[in-house]
């Protein structure tokens with residue numbers, strides 16, 4: 001279904017963990033690295049599918065990301081979950097409301113949407129205001145396939161510590177950010193992939209995140225053609241960590257654009 005697009009790609013807007021890299025006040029090797037791939041904004045990707053633009057999550061760095069990568073319209077926003085590093089840029093959809101003269105379609109689970117309503121209570125305050133507020137058109141999904149911007153997405157439930165959050169499969173690509181475990185039923189939805197994004201926070205175990213080693217096991221199990229690790233902390237220096245990975249596995253970095261669909265592997 002993505003084959004219909006002349007151009008289809010995943011653009012990494014942010015590959016960092018919740019505090020970003022560099023972390024404020026940290027003087028470690030990665031936080032002070034001159035390698036631009038060690039500068040990681042908070043996690044988000046933009047799908048460029050022909051003229052369609054689908055954003056997954058609005059990180060606290062969303063405004064910066066939109067300016068850096070020249071995002072000039074958004075057809076839909078999909079949310080993985082409501083942790084601060086995935087939603088706090090929501091207010092910055094207002095310029096898209098102005099330019100597109102309408103509401104932005106939002107896709108989220110009921111739990112994520114409820115948390116967005118709590119966190120951004122002013123957005124849903126219906127009393128008259130002299131200020132602008134984001135204008136949103138919410139669509140709540142369960143685990144059934146959804147159609148956003150005319151494109152089919154399959155929500156993939158994954159464990160994030162004790163909670164359940166969502167990744168998304170679209171065509172032969174899937175984006176899974178924060179997760180500590182992938183349930184059997186979700187693994188079954190991730191077979192035959194060209195591109196698979198996985199959480200790989202660091203090397204040491206973490207209660208809510210997958211590590212590089214755990215995600216390598218997921219890659220061995222699911223055998224995607226290409227895997228990209230994201231949500232990376234300052235424990236991982238890009239160049240030396242990337243050199244140790246199998247040839248079909250890469251660390252994502254901000255600005256990485258991966259062609260998908262018609263011409264995989266290009």
Ligand SMILES: [Zn+2]
Pocket residue numbers: 017018043083085086178231
């Ligand atoms: Zn996160």
Ligand SMILES: [Zn+2]
Pocket residue numbers: 022023026027028029030031032234
């Ligand atoms: Zn550091």
Ligand SMILES: [Zn+2]
Pocket residue numbers: 081083160178
């Ligand atoms: Zn999270």
